[in-house]
Amino acid sequence: GEVFDKELYQDNSVPGVVTGLAWTSVGGEILFIEASLSKGKGKLTLSGQLGEVMKESAMTALSYLRSKADKLGIDHRVFDNYDLHIHVPAGAVPKDGPSAGITILTAIASVYTQRKVRNRLAMTGEITLRGKVMPVGGIKEKILAAKRAGITDIILCNKNRKDLEEIDDSYLKGITFHLVDHVQEVIQLALLDELVDDSISFTFDNQRVTSGDC
Amino acid sequence: GEVFDKELYQDNSVPGVVTGLAWTSVGGEILFIEASLSKGKGKLTLSGQLGEVMKESAMTALSYLRSKADKLGIDHRVFDNYDLHIHVPAGAVPKDGPSAGITILTAIASVYTQRKVRNRLAMTGEITLRGKVMPVGGIKEKILAAKRAGITDIILCNKNRKDLEEIDDSYLKGITFHLVDHVQEVIQLALLDELVDDSISFTFDNQRVTSGDC
Amino acid sequence: GEVFDKELYQDNSVPGVVTGLAWTSVGGEILFIEASLSKGKGKLTLSGQLGEVMKESAMTALSYLRSKADKLGIDHRVFDNYDLHIHVPAGAVPKDGPSAGITILTAIASVYTQRKVRNRLAMTGEITLRGKVMPVGGIKEKILAAKRAGITDIILCNKNRKDLEEIDDSYLKGITFHLVDHVQEVIQLALLDELVDDSISFTFDNQRVTSGDC
Amino acid sequence: GEVFDKELYQDNSVPGVVTGLAWTSVGGEILFIEASLSKGKGKLTLSGQLGEVMKESAMTALSYLRSKADKLGIDHRVFDNYDLHIHVPAGAVPKDGPSAGITILTAIASVYTQRKVRNRLAMTGEITLRGKVMPVGGIKEKILAAKRAGITDIILCNKNRKDLEEIDDSYLKGITFHLVDHVQEVIQLALLDELVDDSISFTFDNQRVTSGDC
Amino acid sequence: GEVFDKELYQDNSVPGVVTGLAWTSVGGEILFIEASLSKGKGKLTLSGQLGEVMKESAMTALSYLRSKADKLGIDHRVFDNYDLHIHVPAGAVPKDGPSAGITILTAIASVYTQRKVRNRLAMTGEITLRGKVMPVGGIKEKILAAKRAGITDIILCNKNRKDLEEIDDSYLKGITFHLVDHVQEVIQLALLDELVDDSISFTFDNQRVTSGDC
Amino acid sequence: GEVFDKELYQDNSVPGVVTGLAWTSVGGEILFIEASLSKGKGKLTLSGQLGEVMKESAMTALSYLRSKADKLGIDHRVFDNYDLHIHVPAGAVPKDGPSAGITILTAIASVYTQRKVRNRLAMTGEITLRGKVMPVGGIKEKILAAKRAGITDIILCNKNRKDLEEIDDSYLKGITFHLVDHVQEVIQLALLDELVDDSISFTFDNQRVTSGDC
Numbered sequence A, B, C, D, E, F: 001g002e003v004f005d006k007e008l009y010q011d012n013s014v015p016g017v018v019t020g021l022a023w024t025s026v027g028g029e030i031l032f033i034e035a036s037l038s039k040g041k042g043k044l045t046l047s048g049q050l051g052e053v054m055k056e057s058a059m060t061a062l063s064y065l066r067s068k069a070d071k072l073g074i075d076h077r078v079f080d081n082y083d084l085h086i087h088v089p090a091g092a093v094p095k096d097g098p099s100a101g102i103t104i105l106t107a108i109a110s111v112y113t114q115r116k117v118r119n120r121l122a123m124t125g126e127i128t129l130r131g132k133v134m135p136v137g138g139i140k141e142k143i144l145a146a147k148r149a150g151i152t153d154i155i156l157c158n159k160n161r162k163d164l165e166e167i168d169d170s171y172l173k174g175i176t177f178h179l180v181d182h183v184q185e186v187i188q189l190a191l192l193d194e195l196v197d198d199s200i201s202f203t204f205d206n207q208r209v210t211s212g213d214c
Ligand SMILES: [Ca+2]
Pocket: A047, A048, A049, A090, A091, A092, B053, B056, B057, B060, B098
């Protein structure tokens, strides 16, 4: 059944919530990646009946973000001082596959930077550890689902361009497509400079002394 | 068999005990979510033969609560200095599904704030990590079970409104329905301002020095 | 085969040993819950081929006890400074179910308080996390086994009263039944004020500094 | 095949090696429990393709010993500062059951006290956590195996006395039977006061400060 | 489908990305090993649906590198202060076998030294813990895949020389083969002296005091 | 296929590499046990698709070595300050059984002492925790494999002497057999006094203060 409501992905007041596009045997669907932080010791929790490939996708997204923390203006101590939870409703529906990679990456980038996510934007694409975006399947069905839901901007892998060309133009009207090769482009497109209201002021334990270099 | 007694959910002297509504092949049923804290290191224990989806529901509820600790007046050190146990009697009956989400959330909110739970109140609904309440099934059967048990107030997801409309009014008499979209509403409805008698005075280890921000 | 001997449960010189009542396909049986402590770091070990439900029962009993440590006069540091082992002989016989709940609770209450367990007493009943005692099955068979073994007092859940009424009075003669609703009653009935001989003097590591409250 | 040699169990120069009696589909057999300690952090390793019941037996034996450390003159710090390994050759032969309980207990008592094990002694019997010795099966076959191997003393549970009475006296000649109820008797019979040559001088890390009592 | 693009393995601006050669039921294929580091505590993460043998290959490569850290000019503190992630796209495709051993070794050597990987180079070969390179199968198919992809240099085990001799010369034209016995040769061939742009300046926690020797 | 080359086991410049003898359905085979150390915290890694019995063999060998560290001149701090990896090529071939016990023991004794392993030596035999060497099967096939490979010395368990007597003398010519009862003999035969070139100078963290004894 259709359990999501339009208002949801038009609301970007909460950090860490990003709209993805899934493809199941019965067609395309909107899904949400939710990421949240709480004071802790750096534990990662994944929930929403995620399969093994999707869990690896999340770990890959997190590793990419951590390795690029400096460039994104993220204090690396946040990774050890806050627990990260990634949840994908609905909780009882099994989900798998690598196509939520860029969506997960965007959700955790938003929650760690506390930057707002662009409105009415959806995305689908696999990521690799070096940040490359890779093409995924079910593009036509995903676009139809996005349209039904009022989405106006979709981020796809550049290599999915040929899938767009095979779709009748009437289906594409009203949506702006952003074709990308690298997750840096995804973040630039998806995250606003503006912070969310009530953004977290991260605080850290001060136990470690750092020194040396090479 | 019917192993629960009415007196139980009319007694809110114990924190962390909240009445839920379950739906099995043989009809609706009352169930209790029990949460308790003991001095420890932040370990989470789940018992009562809970399935994987229900465990994830509990983790999602806990993450939501931890990320909103400040707003709920919970000192975040309590999460590291006390162990949390969530149990769902009867111990030998397998249980699963996401519909106890708001019930679990309310139970742990009560035990961490030591606030009393409202009398004769039951609830059913899935939660997501950002606090959204989602609709669940078996509404009619659950309401019948609640009535038999003397419940006077039921919290449901706003999107379950259509299920109510399909039920004959005679069944709904005597129960006040609270339709909600967000768990903040659930907490406001379910938790009294009054603390339980003999409420815990939380104490903390003082080992960490906090500093810095971003 | 019958491997237990009468003298055993007439001997309460050892703390942490409590007589329970089990119900198998071949009738009722006496069993013993053994709990012991040794200097350690708070590890819990369960042995005796216990099934998942029985293990959860033990964890629930322990959580209840820990959350009520103050009321029972137990210094909470004992939970972190001693390892707890719960064993149920015979070691090769698989056991499961929630009905040993109050027996396990009594065994660990005895070992943490070093109080003697009442002589010739047996018990059966599920516990919940808030300390409620719940009814269990096989009452008739369990009573017969207790009689054969020389038991004079049996603790049951109040809700098992109807099972007693269905048993011919001749079977009940010579046994005093204690019907309870809450584990506080169980502890009061089962534990003597007197400490065992050679009771442990608990000692603690002194590493943590406690402070603050809320 | 017969892979053990007589000289072995006539040599008690090594601590922690005790002769047990096993019973398989093809008759009785001698087996050896080997226990060794090495500087570490209190890790327990079990090897020799041991089944779940036998592993629980070992944990029960260890818990008993730890809880009685004072009485046996064992400095409790040794449990945290040395790793314990229990191995049962032959390494490729699966073994299970509770009957090696007292043999394992004796092996680890020897290695922690560095006391010699009595010569030409074998034993078989289950232990419980409070130190009770329980009867086991296959007594006749085990005795025959012990005789073939030159054993002169066998420790059995008192409740196995009836098994002895059913065996023709000619089979029992030349062996002294020690019937026991409690593991304290086993230790007294099996361990000599004399330490092994080259006994370990235990040393401890000195990080913890102990204080308080109750 | 063909999801890789040529430009990728001609770009060595990113450290830790090395081109391997895989052999599946449908022929040879190019694959990429991606390794990345982020500030952490030395955790190893493997992703990309790797089978058990391939995971062991990665652990063997890492152990080799760690044991030779001094010779490669790697400060050993980097292993405890940075987390290593190894990912092999595409994320949903299961992969197994030992033949990526030298490719993984090269990827992690690059990321720990921040040295550039040689352009248009591919490799295939098992490694052992002492650094020996062992021959692998599917050489002909792998070479064809490399040619299609524009590879100009291939590293193989010396013992795969006979496989080359069985291939028609026309297939080998345009590719330089480097036959090696030891991973030291692989590293010398594959890693340039030049560091990548924006190379990481490793920093370390300073908690440990080192002393003594033997 | 035959993937090993003669030169390998004639080269003892690398510590921790020892030649073993395996017996498969297709005859005897040479195999290598590789052990390596890297600065760490005492982690043990086993790879090469080892079965459960072979892993237990490795743990038994390591426990024996640790418990005899003083006698072998090994500073016990090395076990906590270095990670040990044991690998058995070829990486994709499953291996199991206890017969590599003495080979593994010799490999780790070499790597912890940095002593050279004797040239052209192979061995096969199970070990027990007290250091006893036990006989193994497939002796004839193993000897043939050793001869083909240029081995000149073989260590066997004394109890395998009868297997030698059943082999035609022509097969034994050119090989010296060393029949042993205890691993001390194995170490004495297999390890040279000479250290390897570039032997590791072990260094230790200095965090622990040791005191007391018994
Ligand atoms: Ca869920």
